[in-house]
Amino acid sequence: MKPTLLLSILALATAPTFTSAAEEEGFVPMFNGRDLSGWVNANCAPETWSIKDGVVSCTGTPTGAMRTEKQYENFILECEWRHLSSGGNSGVFIWGSPISAPGVPFLRGIEVQVLDHGYMKHADPKKPRWFTTHGDVFPIHGATMEPHGEHNGQRSFPSEERSKPTPEWNHYRITGNNGTLTLAVNGKVVSGGDKCFWRKGYLALESEGAPVEFRNVRIKELPSTGATAADSAPLDQGWKHLYNGIDLRGWKVPAGAEARWVAANWNLKLISGQPTAPLWSQIEIADGEYIADFQLPKDADLTRACAGLCVRGQSAPAVLIGSGTAPIVFGADKIKPGRWYRVRLTLEGTKATATLTEPQEANPQVVEGKLEGAAKGPVGVADFGGAVSFANFFVRER
Template sequence: MSTVHSIRWMAFTALLAALLASGLSASGNNSADPTGNSQEEEGFVPLFNGQNLQGWVNVNCHPDTFYVKNGEIITTGQPTGFLRTERMYENFILEVEWMHVNKKEIANSGIFVWGDPLPAVGTPYTRGIEVQVLINYPKVDWATNHGDVFAIHGAKCVPDRPHPRGYMRCLPSEERVKGGGEWNHYRIIAKDGAIKLHVNGKEVSGVSQCVPRKGYLALESEGAECHFKNIRIKELPSSQPKAEEVAQSWQGHVSIFNGLTLEGWKAEAGTWKTSGGRLVAQGNAPLASGKEYGPCELLFDWRLPAAAKQRQWQIDVAGNKTTLSVPATGKPDAWRREILRSSAAGLIIFHPIPGLEIMNVFLRPLDK
């Protein structure tokens, strides 16, 4: 073989070897991420096992609100509430894929970062930082469909770009979210009180100086069916947050109202109804738990109609009767949180006035 042919042959074989190596690499990574995020990045562990909700806690929703099917966590969107992790996280990289099914109607959900274990007063949402999961919302100046990051219900943050209305909310730099029926990829980098959101492979939003900056992670149910899959997390070293920078820890409270029905409660027909995740009294008839509870602590939120003339009502917690009143200078329709204890055993009975609303009903057993 001539010298020229030899050089050409060597170049050809080198090129062929490179092409073969590239092809093998691509075919060997069936989970290649079209967003450009490496699926082989070290240190990630699944946050969802693809089979059941082990490691997750249904905080304030119906048992059927969140379920697993075909390797996905699916929320029906009813009632509004959240599914949180069993433990807190501080610094991490979280990756998740999500898809709304609505093609035209507004579809809302979210991912809560650094949240409390229970809802904030008078709302089904936790205090924390929300990463918006939203499509088909009308174009406005204060919110978008493309990855807003913002503080909710008492949490604090500073957006990377000033909000047009001064809100603690970062609007994304560009529109990258796909519509209903299509999967989106979020990469959430949370470190030292700052959050950076990558939407389908590019950073678009961020906040800093967050409080809390350590807490629970959660998926939100808010009116529309939403699917989540391939949820994984890589924890980063702690920066030792101060006590006031850490979310509340779970104290053992579990929900005894599913937000949708009167299941687990007893009342005369037509005297109570559920509406918007609340128990609503239609008159003066009592509402009683369907079973007795031993020594316990009951936590719940309540309010009266704005025009209520009567400003007090009673509750019986396992034999311990208490009268609850609106302060003389207080507004009847402002939400209030009560925490009542009983060392006895018995039913929980609400003795209302018409229009009383109750939500976020949680119970914690006490040692005898």
């Protein structure tokens, strides 16, 4: 027998085998093979996610996520994935939030890492290990977990190195039950954690800088173990994301400011220059809510107006960051330049209520104010001439 033929036979004989959905009762496909029905584009561009020949395809741009329409509590999730470039990065989010967490493009939840071996070139062999490319499991952006096995902080490292490099396919079997999460990579459980918080929420696939594909994504739901509202991610309230991470589709850029509003992945940057009119959404709302994250430069001068959120087509800001006059003002005593903040503005007739939070901050600052002018119109971002980074624009109308 020729050596090459012998090696091929041995490879087939030792290759891991997996139970198909047809062989195990209760599994249902999570994609119909034709379109993205049942899934929500949380914060990516329309073209980021697509179905090609029955395969879920992600461009990797911008960084963000596509999540399920419904929440899941206990389940077994199976999928196959492969990166199309060396060092590609992605993930599967478990028990996640409906929209991205403050100051980041990621959903809050437990991440099951989907990382190609080429990414290891970024690791410093002189420093303690802080990631692998073989199936790490870890909580992100406010979620918590007690990791299994070897770990760094709350990050569970795999007990074996079982994943295969691009362009080969890998198989994941993720089991979540009563707050315990386990990951099997190519046929064997290698990582996970207990006491996950939350333990009910949305499932999501991640876009993070490189093209990636998923196929044979299926799920088997397991009996509930009584997750309460406190144990669960917030339910989606009909949020619509306004910024796609690639360009300013859906916005009206004021004349003279075209070069100053720069789409920079999940950030939308305002470059310093001559002040102009606000940047307006094409969507109009009356009563409802408007979310926006912002970050001022470290040298920002909070004795002047630095940033502002406008509503109902009124150029005068409803929320002002810095010094000045507006229905709601968050001044120097509330803001530290260089940090990310989230403003959540609730509109009810002439009443406006804004909450200001830092990422993972448990006690938001709340300020109320009175609105004047039109009852309905677009939402926008004020331009005072200074540099500001924005992200995570969401609206919902009541």
